[in-house]
Amino acid sequence: MSIERQEIEKLATLSRIAIGEDTITEVSERLSSVLELVDQLQAVNTEGVEAMSHPMKATQRLREDEISEINQREAFQAVAPDTEDGLFLVPKVIE
């Protein structure tokens, strides 16, 4: 299955990855090639087969509601690109 340019643009928007005009054809070819591989799945009869999202048949463990974390803002913000007054700064958010 080959993938249209329009679709690549939509994927780029959804995944917030800028794709240059010069590489869009190459990206499209690579993605089409992978889709061709995974399209083999379409031929399989999976009627009545349960989807498996986890290798182990375990269930979720529950944590007691007790505070176990201390304030480490300094340490975390030491690796942040831009902070001020304890806040992470980003270009203005428009709602």
Add this chain to the structure above:
Amino acid sequence: MSHSGWETVIGLEVHVQLATKTKIFSGASTAFGAEANTQACAIDLAMPGTLPVLNKQAVHYAVMFGLAIDAEIGKESAFERKNYFYPDSPKGYQTTQLEKPIVGRGNVEITLADGRTKNVRIHHAHLEEDAGKSLHEGDFRHGVSGIDLNRAGTPLIEIVSEPDMSNAEEAIAFAKRLHSIVTSIGICDGEMSQGSMRFDVNVSVRPTGTTELGTRTETKNLNSYKFMEEAIAKEVERQIDLIEDGGIIKQETRLYNGDTKVARSMRSKEEANDYRYFPCPDLLPVIVSDETIAELRRNLPELPDARQARFIEQYGLSHYDAGVIGSDAAMAAFFEIAAEKSGNAKLTANWIMGELAARLNSQDLSISKSPVSAEQLGGLVARIADDSISGKMAKQVFEGMWAGEGSADEIIEARGLKQVSDSGALEQMVVDVLTANQAMVDDYISSDEAKRKKKLGGFMGKIMQASKGQANPQQVNQILAQKLNELL
């Protein structure tokens, strides 16, 4: 507002912050009001390699809500990732429930002003995590927002109703009922001003008598009943005007600013969103055992309906008073403590719904933040009930308590407000005033029956003045009438 020919259909999505000590997936504190990002741990910040572990209390609170609305409980529920980029969503996805929510279908009965009741169906309620906050104001550089992730990961249940409400009154009654339920069972602190409950309102209109639903819009994040009412009114009007002008309603997310009274479409949500929900591979199926459900059911705190009935039975409150006080968990708890202390439940109820409610309202405070404690108010009511102070003095004492001057008895003592009810002392006071005002007495004696009554007031004023307002007026009245009668 009348829009003949149109009817409104309203559904609500209600976000309720659960009153857990820690986040839904981390051990960081959820306390409100901390300095920015001091309660955002590695998990909340989505640092690389960090993983979620589910908070047991959050699961139990969600189940308790399900039990309170008589809903099906999802004995096996699961978490999905809802993918979208936004600076207040640090992982780039929200961990939420879609296919298998923890609470299934349920019902909430609402009572309207005219006494009618109506059932609102709950579609489901699911567990999810709250986002952080983007701060746009303040003294940042121009064109910059600041991100505070303290709130990120706070556990929420999102309660999704069916579109069963047909006007703002019903929507607000429903919202208030939910508030009453979640605060009564103690799963939420109910602090609307802190965002503990937020409402998304889905509104559509259709020609009266038709059954097909119109296109709906969603107004997000309303955090007061007043704003809800205003937003619904504005949106209904907008939709009807638009359709009547030949326009078409666009399905969209909207914002309503309660301060500026302006409603608008939300720009960032305009682009076609595709959330790509899929099962979160870092979390496993959540199993709630029958034993756990039974135990939570056994220990479920009193629900509003039961409490209102009990207030009528136990305290002799009227239906109306029991309805007002009994529906608000914090107010109900306040009432019970104050009534116990005062020994007079009805008078306590009057003071809570009257003076106290008015003062709290005027300063936008919830009862749990009241500067006057339940014990203090009970102490005040006790002094009114035993005639130690007059109603007028009580208001002064209340002011003193509000200002932090101490208990009712301390303020009465300090301000010298004690009402004089000792009949010997009062009698002497009356005699002294009559002796000192012989002219008034003569005038009284010479007047006819009808005029005498009016003239009594003059003596009362003098006596109260002489007692510096501390004389028990009922008693003074009685003694005065008796003394004057003797002179006739």
Add this chain to the structure above:
Amino acid sequence: MHNLTIAELVTGLQSKEFSSVELTQHFLARIAKLDANYNALITVTADQALKAAAAADERLAAGNAPALCGVPILHKDIFCTNGVRTSCGSKMLDNFIPPYNATVVENFEQAGAVVLGKTNMDEFAMGSSNETSFYGPVKNPWASDSVPGGSSGGSAAAVAARLAPGATATDTGGSIRQPAALCGITGLKPTYGRVSRWGMIAFASSLDQGGPMARTAEDCALLLNCMASYDDKDSTCIDREVPDYSATLGDSIKGLKIGVPSEYFSEGLDPDTEKTVRTALAEYEAQGAELVEISLPNTGLSVPAYYVIAPAEASTNLTRFDGVRYGYRCEDPKDLNDLYTRTRAEGFGDEVKHRILIGTYCLSAGYYDAYYGKAQQVRQLIQQDFEKAFEQVDVIMGPTTPSPAFKFGSKGDDPVAMYLEDIYTVATNLAGLPGMSVPCGMVDNKPVGLQIIGNYFDEARMLNIAHQYQQATKWHSLAPEGIA
């Protein structure tokens, strides 16, 4: 000293034949001298290592030394190390210094191991050749024109080149076993949930699993003893006792039933590689094991299913890299969208970006059922294949890879050619089963790996089986030219 196994180093340290500082200096010197040839390390932590070695020597002298006290190791640069840059092979995290340790790192610290540095890897563990690393490709110590395999190519090459006696690694679709095979060392991917994923930067959460790499199975047992643990910070970690993997290495394998899946010996397998693997199987027969022909009919679907599930999970695991809280941020973003799109376009390499796009596609509205939903069903079928097989046999064996190490650039621009390198390894990740690779011969002077797939939590038996083979063969002790 660098030719000694970890087991021998432990004995030497405890009998004071040499000190940990001497040992650490020796390996640091080798890294300084030789790694320019391989590019196996991204970060060398010489100062911390020497400090840790001195502390280890004190504990050894005091006589209360834990299991791996003073033994130098390397961590794959996917494990977060407190205070030490953790790049995951990406420009995105080139400047990222975590203020916390992965549980695996913590476990090795507790065991007294000395960390020499962090190893090179495919970016975000996405690759089978180590060519996608931001820090440049790793060279195979057996042939400098060939790949070491991936994604744990740095760990594998470092162990093969005797830059360290052991290393940690991770395996999402073969990333421990394939480079182990290509570099002629032993590597084990444990059962999903055996090793904590806390602090291990996620690629595909339901497939990722950390595991050890060393020259021998005996050493892998020593490393796994320390690496495996129950961790309540990882919801998917299984609460199950960790056995002493060293204790059963000497057990007899007489009567062992080895399943040989016909699908692992079909078209696409290099004939010389096949011959080498069959010789290894014959050795097992000679030791008293029984070979049983089995079928894993859905093997051919494992690569397609994997290349839906892994990118889908990765596409959302990697959304957190947005230039807001840590890592790379583009210069002068003009608005929020520009910050996101340019940070991610510039911070991620091509393979990572392509996989994010594929994963996004497979999860998007209208395609979910056909791709992600379908792949999850096929995953179930693949697991059922193994369940049936393990009713008949104790372990399954076959080749780890279709051929020995290939040359750089030889897979060209077609990603699918590279993806087929994983044909024998991805199925175990989909099923969550443990798998390992053991050196079993040479083709064109390049190593060949024998893959051993065990039932759930059967690592002790697999290590025992591999150890018995290594007692009778010498493939694991061969060294690349110029190394010994």
